[in-house]
Amino acid sequence: MVAVTFLFLCFWAAGDLSRIQVTQEPDRPSLKVQLSHTASLRCCYSVTGGAVDTTWVTSPHMVNGILRGVDCRDNRVTVDGGNLTAAGVMCHTLILREVRLNDTGLYQCFLNHSALQPSVYTHGTFLHVYRPMVKILDISESTKNSILTAEGMLLMVAVLLHGTMMLCKTKKLNQLKKKRVKEEEENIYEGLNLEECCSTYDQIQRSLVQGPYQDVGNMIMEEEEIQLEKP
Template identity: 85%
Template sequence: MVAVTFLFLCFWVGVHGDLSRIQVTLEPDRPSLRVQLSHTAHLRCCYSATRGAVETTWFISIRTVNGTSAPQGVDRRDNHVTVDGGNLTAAGVMCHTLILREARLNDSGLYQCFLNHSALRHSVYTHGTFLQVYRPMVEILDISESTKNSILIAEAMLLMVAVLLHGTMMLCKTKKLNQLKKKRVKEEEEIIYEGLNLEECCSTYDQIQRSLVQGPYQDVGNMIIEEEIQLEEP
């Protein structure tokens, strides 16, 4: 019976690992946190361990100019940094909190908890929370919403007046150009009529009309008669 129990324990250890090892399960972290400049930021990491708490150290990863980043330990000696010892919840989850008072712009980065213990097979980093410290926009003119609306209405009216004035000027310019064009055409027609001789035009017109009335056959007959008269003359 002892031999069977020993073999069972050896089999269980071979499958599940060493009994002295601590199993750590990471809890979901807040993905990101946005904090205004000079305000307080609260960061938290949570995990559950099978054999109690493990050693926890806060690390920050700051992205450099060339796009790389490396975690570095948070300086706990800084006066605006506070790290608690961890709180164990009723569900058996251990949570650690990092407090940054009067957050600075260079505090932005990815914050993670580094979990380490002699009984851990491998050290573990939590998922982490990305902290963004932003500078609020400063209003140049501190005006109310009603004043802003009045300014927008005035700008719209000025824009409409400008469009109407431009359209009216374009219409007037087009009308003036059309009048000049008509006047130029009329002057050219008058110059053409002045260069013509009305008497020559009338005589030419009468000849054309007579030729159309008499017809080509009558002209041929007249020519034949004239030739006969010339032949009969001595």
């Protein structure tokens, strides 16, 4: 009778374990923390049919492709035992103080139970530890605005000066061009005798007025006078 009862309890326990189900809650995708500050990471899930063991793991502690747990012996690390909310969601928190650059990585909760095949990893949160930028010149906003205003004025003066120089250069080139054209016109008439030009012009005009027939008549009259003068 005792043996039968023991076997019944074993089968009942095995059946109870097979009914364990884990439902993951959404995790924060990423967290950006400044160097030497404190990072707070959280993973949440709901489980039915029993309880699971929770261990924090992170990718920087990966060995041979296997995630290793966060070293809880580190004085900077604090891990709570989990808090159950009113909605039946279990949440675990990892506090990492004075974070370092090599703490950057993906942090997940590893949920383990003999009835879970395979074991479950939560979605995880990627922790990004950054070094703040150091200002070379600590300049106030008013000083920056004054510098920008001065740069704008200098740029405007440079544009106006360049434009004025281009206008002056264009005007000078036009004057030189007009002077060159005038000199070429003067060179065309240089060396010509105006009196000869006028006499040649008068002869041409006279011949156009008299016409060719008048010249023939004059030639006939001159021949007759010559014949009369002969003895």
